[in-house]
Amino acid sequence: MHRKMTITLDEAVYEGLCRRVGRRKMSQFIEDLLRPHVLDTALDEGYRAMAADKAREAEAMEWCNGIAADMTDEAR
Known part of the structure; x- marks a missing residue:
């Protein structure tokens, strides 16, 4: 759902925006400029990409298991 908002811009900024992207865009x-600053989607997308990398996930699991084994050895 979209919400309507009124903003105030310097006239020169407004005119530059009109020239650069056009009034209808x-x-x-x-919204495209603001989205990464107000929503945490960049991190989510990065984590999804990392999880999809099977080789990386296998390496990470091996590393985690190694640390867990090291901690078990130290506790003895």
Whole structure:
């Protein structure tokens, strides 16, 4: 769902925005700029990409198991 919002910009900034992206594309341009700063989707996408890398996941699991074994040995 989209919400309507009114913002105030310096006239020069507004004119530059009109020239750069066009009047009908301003909302999407601004939303695309703001999204990574207000939603934590960048981290989510990065974690999804890492989880999809099977070789990396296997290596990470091996490393975790090695640390767990080291901790068990130290406790004895």
